[in-house]
Amino acid sequence: MRWIWIDRFVEFESGKYAKAIKNISLAEDHLHDHYPGFPVMPGSLMIEGMAQTGGILLGETSQFENVVILAKVPKITFHSWACPGDTLTYTAKLVDVRPDGGIVECQAHVGVRLVADGEIVFAHLDRATQNTSGIDQKNFVFSMRLLGVMQVGRAGDGSMTATTTSAG
Amino acid sequence: MTNDEIFEKVRATLVDALGVDDDEVTPEARLTTDLGAESIDFLDISFRLEKNFSIKIPRGELFPDDLAADSTLAKDGIVTAAGLEILKKRMPHADIDAFAKDPKVENIASELITVQFVVNYVLRKTSGAA
Numbered sequence: 239m240r241w242i243w244i245d246r247f248v249e250f251e252s253g254k255y256a257k258a259i260k261n262i263s264l265a266e267d268h269l270h271d272h273y274p275g276f277p278v279m280p281g282s283l284m285i286e287g288m289a290q291t292g293g294i295l296l297g298e299t300s301q302f303e304n305v306v307i308l309a310k311v312p313k314i315t316f317h318s319w320a321c322p323g324d325t326l327t328y329t330a331k332l333v334d335v336r337p338d339g340g341i342v343e344c345q346a347h348v349g350v351r352l353v354a355d356g357e358i359v360f361a362h363l364d365r366a367t368q369n370t371s372g373i374d375q376k377n378f379v380f381s382m383r384l385l386g387v388m389q390v391g392r393a394g395d396g397s398m399t400a401t402t403t404s405a406g
Numbered sequence: 407m408t409n410d411e412i413f414e415k416v417r418a419t420l421v422d423a424l425g426v427d428d429d430e431v432t433p434e435a436r437l438t439t440d441l442g443a444e445s446i447d448f449l450d451i452s453f454r455l456e457k458n459f460s461i462k463i464p465r466g467e468l469f470p471d472d473l474a475a476d477s478t479l480a481k482d483g484i485v486t487a488a489g490l491e492i493l494k495k496r497m498p499h500a501d502i503d504a505f506a507k508d509p510k511v512e513n514i515a516s517e518l519i520t521v522q523f524v525v526n527y528v529l530r531k532t533s534g535a536a
Contacts, residue, residue, distance in 0.1 A: 309446045312423060336453055338465065359450045 239267075243287040244328060247294075255331045256295040260287050264322040279320040281354065284328075284346050285311055289358050292330030292342035296360050299335055305363040309339060314356030324348045330358075338362055412459075412528050416521060419454045423447060433522040438515055455524070461531045468527050469519065470496055485509040499526035 249257040262269070262279050269277035289308045297306045320326050327347045334341040339361040346354040417431040426441050437443040443451070448469045456463050465471075479489035490509060494502045497518075505518050 310450055312425065312450060334453055334457055336456070338449055339453070341450075341453060359446075359453065361446065361449055 241286075242290070243283055244290050247291075248327075250295070250298075253299050253332060253335070255329065256291050257330075258287070258291040258328045260326040260328065262320055262322050262324050262326065269322060277322050279324075279326065281314075281316050284316075284320065284326065284354050285314060285356075285358070287326065288328045288330060288342075288344035288346060288354075288356075289360075291328040292332070292344055292358050293360055295330050295332055295342065296335065296340040299332070299340075306339075306360050307363055309359045309361040312357050312359060314354060316354045317352050318348075320346070320348050320353050326353065333357075407529075407532055409525060409529060412532070413521070413525050415458055416455070416525050416528060419451065419458055420521065420524075423450045423454055431521055433520065433525065435521045436517060437519045437521070437524075439517070441521075451524070455528060459528055459532060461528070463531075468499075468524070480511045483511050485511060485514075497523075499523055499530055 244258040244260050247256060247258045249255070264270075264277060268280065268283070272278065272280050289311075293306045293308065297304065325348065328344065329347070330342045330344045332340065333343050339359065341357060341359050343357055344355065345352065413433065417428065420426060420431050420437075420441065421428060424437075424441050424443055424447060430441060435441055437447075437451075448471075452463045452468060455461065455468070479485055479492060485493065485505075490502055490506055493500065493505070493514075500518055500523055501520075502518075505513065508517070
């Protein structure tokens, strides 16, 4: 399994906000255990999807010079379910960018229905002192492979479907 | 801003960052021992203080991160008299005299960093003393 929990960015405004979608499919093994006979997207994976959306939003502000890791989730509330066949829309709004990291506010919707909302704090890993061999790759909210997700938003004719604008 | 005004804002900051109740945040409460703060929380708290008070907190100024590993401060796990002087200079917002009663190195993280410690820092910062 690839640790990529967003399928495509649909909107991206540099330094401000990003919107990504995740289509939930019964082909995903974990849904058969969570729960047997009642498949719902695990909250932890929705947090990961929102963290990947927000982490890329934050990383892009420094042109991915910083290694962004999920530091903590101070607030998260789940309001409803997301099931196979649903398209989750993750919205991340950049609240704060600091040399040491950043904070995003995030939401998950299915259509107009709010599924979850909260706040995620990211830290910039100090490149000078990092010991990359000891880092659990699962904690990275983006990697070079994941950056390709930003290019996925193309329609059948090759035109970009994602709205990517730059604040600068 | 007065001490009380800063305390109220620090309290709100810690309630947000640590998910604790209002009444748990007293001036004497220790961030790690009483309020359950972990290392990554100090980063979060610094972000929030910067935002809530419109101040800049240089890395290591509020919560010095290298003191426990500084071998010049302590001998056999106890902070020396010279070490206490260094702590006073590095952290004028800390109550080093109270810490000196039981100056174990591990107490820097578990005992020294209280809510009042944070309030003192912001007070100095907003009054232009730091």
